Each structure stands twice: as C-alpha cells, then as structure tokens.
Amino acid sequence: MKLNYKLYPFQNPNPNQQSIGDMIILHGLFGSLKNWVTVAKFLSEFGNVYTLDARNHGDSPHSDEHSIPLMSQDLEEFILQNHIKSPLLLGHSMGGLVGMYFDLTHPGILKKLIIQDISPRSYPFAYDNEINSMSFPLDGFSSRNQIDSEMAKFVPDTFIRQFLQMSLERNENGLYRWKLNVTGLNHARRVFDDVFDLNQTSETKVLFLLGGNSEYIKNTDFDIMDRMFPNNQKITIQGGGHYIHFTHQEEYLKILKNWLDKN
Template identity: 75%
Template sequence: MKLNYKVYPFQNSDPTKKSMGDIVILHGLFGSSKNWVTVARFLSEFGQVYAIDQRNHGDSPHSDEHSIPLMADDLETFLNQLNIQNPILLGHSMGGLVAMYFDLMHPGLLRSLIIQDIAPRSYPFAYDNEILSMSFPLSGFNSRTEIDTEMAKYVKDTFIRQFLQMNLEREEDGSYRWKLNVEGINHARRVFDDVFSFDRISNTRTLFLLGGNSEYIKESDLSIMDRFFKNNVKVKIEGGGHYIHFTHQKVFLEKLGNWLQNEFV
C-alpha cells in the first residue's frame, strides 16, 4: 500500500551540524502525521523527517485488512519507494508495535529505534467507547461543538475527544466526515494480539520513552523489552501517561534530543 506522508527537510542553524540521516515517525491508533508536527519539526534539526499516515488513518488508503505485519509491509514499501536506508524509526503505541516488529523482522536495517510508551507484547482492543464516539451519523450536525457534545456521551475525557477530532474533516458542502476508516479498525479487534509470539532478538540501539503513570506499561514489561531488544535504554517521564509527546512535550523533546546527541556524537 502506498502511504501518505509529510516531509520535514533537515534544517539546523548550526552550519557545523551534519544530518544524522532520515527519521521516520509512525503514529498510534486513531492518530496521523497531523499529530506529530511539533515533534517532526524538532527532529528536523537532526535529519530529514518523514511523518507517515499508516493505513486506514489520515490521508492514506483504507483497507478491510488492518494488522501489525501488514503495516510493517507498508513501511517496507514506503522505505523502498523513497530509497530510505538505515533510518531512525520513531513509533508511538500502535506505531511502536509496527516499528518493533519491523526491526525484529529486518535485523540490521535500522540505524536506531525510538519507542514511545508501548511494549513488545499483546494488548487488548479496549477502544469500544472511542469507536462508538465516531460511529454515529454525522448528517445534521452543523458544527464541531455539536459533534463534540454527542461524542461526550461515549468519551468523557476532553483530551481524548480533541485527539479523535483531529480526524474530523469538513467537506465543501459543510458536512463532516471521519478521515479514519472507523469501520475497518473496528473489525480489526485482534490487531494487537500475538504479534511477538516468536523468538527474535534485535541489537538495534533502542530508546524506550515511557510515561511514568502510563496504563500501557507494567513493571513486567521492562524485562520483555530487554528480552527482545538487547541494546536498549529506558527513560521514564514522571507524571506522564500514554501521550507524553503532547502532555509533557518540553521534557519529552529534551529527553529525545539528549539521547540522539549522545548516541550519535
């Protein structure tokens, strides 16, 4: 599948700084490249950045099939099409699962791996309310405020609703539509099951950026990370949850930048 993406060319005010190479960002479930503009601009000080819309998200094509292996195949196609070699790969949540799977299936291909708040294991599809909040007919709604009020019946968290509404697009005739393939994602409820049920080891330099209060990371996950990724560093952002690139952006970028500088001096 040919994916939509946005490019952020390498730009650094210090003329002595050289590009580290290409950096590819993979968003999480219900996200898109649109959620990563600030991080992508920050990373463009280190190399050329590609922010991808994964299948069924953003402006990329929709498909009835939605799985981690298929998204890894999409990534391989993308890298080959643009002749990107030895990239730095950053993945959040679902994108992190894709990034880890891709690295384990393509040993030695990546320059380094950055994983945000996810572990290489199975996760339940616990997004019924999010799906419901995007499944009611949008005809008859005249504003985002009206849609938000209806969505609040299913998702109480304002932050999550605003995150989901980044996928809401207004047509020329004034009507609204979801850019997400909501139905396709809803039918892929086993997308996070048994992805890492194999024995493979990666020696890729890997950074795990974790939310200190995240519900996605258990203490037992740390040893799982070590089992698959032998050359890893774990950095916890205290007080942070699953969306630390939003909620704790300043410290997130600081930790990310420090690691990149230390890794590639």
C-alpha cells in the same frame, strides 16, 4: 500500500551541524501525521524527518485489513520507494508495535529505534468507547461543538475527544466525515493480539520512552524489553501518561535531544 506522508527536510541554524540521517515517525491508533508536527520540526534539526499516515488513518488509503504485519509491509514499501537508507524510527503505541515488529523481521534495516510507551507484547482492543464516539451518523450536525457534545456521551475525556477530532473534516458541502476508517478499525479487534515471537531478539539500539502513569506499561514489560531488545535504554517521564509528546512536550524533546546527541 502507498502511504501518505510529509517530509520535513534537514534544517539546522548551525552550518557546522551534520545530518544524522533520515528519520521516520509512526503515529498510534486513531492518530495521524498531524499529531507529530512539533516533534517532526524539532527533529528536522538533526536530519530529514518523514511523518507517515498509517493505512486506515489520515490521508492514506483505507483497507478491510488492518494488522501489525501489514503495516510493517507498508513501512517496507515506503522505505524502498523513497530510497531511505538506515533510518531512525520513532513509533508511538501502534506505531511503536509496527516499528518493533519491522525491526525484528527486517534485521539491519533500522539504525535506531525510539519506542514511545508500548511494549513488544499483546494488548487488548479496549477502545469501544472511542469507536462508538465516531460511529453515530454525522448527518444533521452543523458544527464541531455539536459533534463534540454527542461524542462526550461515550468519551468524557476532553483531551481524547480533541485527539480523535483531529481526524474529523468538513467537505466543501459543509458535511462532516471521519478520515479514519472507523468501520475497518472496529473489525480489526485482534490487531494487537499475538503479534510477537518472544524468542526473537534484535541488536538495534533502542530508547524506550515511557510515561510514569501510563496504563500501557507494566513492571513485567521491562523483562520483555530486555529480552527482545537487549541494547536498550529506558527513560520514564514521571507523571506522564500515554501521550507524553503532547502533555510533557518540553521534557520529551529534551530527552530526545540528549539521546540523539549521545547516540
């Protein structure tokens, strides 16, 4: 599948700064490349940055099939089509699972991995409220505020609603629609089940960047990370949750810079 993407070319005010190479950013479930503008612009001071829309997200094609292996195939196709050599990959949540799966099944392709707040294991599809908040008919709604009020019946958290609404668009006729393939994602409820072979290992250098208050990381995950990706470093942002690239952006970017400068 040919994915939609945006390229942020390498730009650094220091003429002596050399590019570290190409970087790819993979967003999480219900996200899009629009969620990563600030991070991508920041990282473009180190090299070319490609932000991708996963299948069934953003402006990438919709499909009845949605799985980590298929998204890994999409990533391979993207890398080959764009002649990208030894990229560094940053993946958040679902994007992190895709990045780790790709690395384990395509050894030697990725130069480095940055995995945000996810572990190489199975996760439940615990997103009924989010799916329901995007499943009611949008006919008759004349403003985002009206849609937001209806969504709040399912998702009380304003931050999450605003995150979801980044995939809400209005066409030239004034009608709203979801760019997400909500039905397709709802049917892919086993997308995070039994993805990884826990006997697989990778020597790729990995930074696990975690939220201290995240519900996605358990103490037992550290052993899994060490077993499958022994060449890793873990950095936890205290007080952070799953979206530390938004909520703790200054600290997040500082950590990325320090890690890239040293690695």
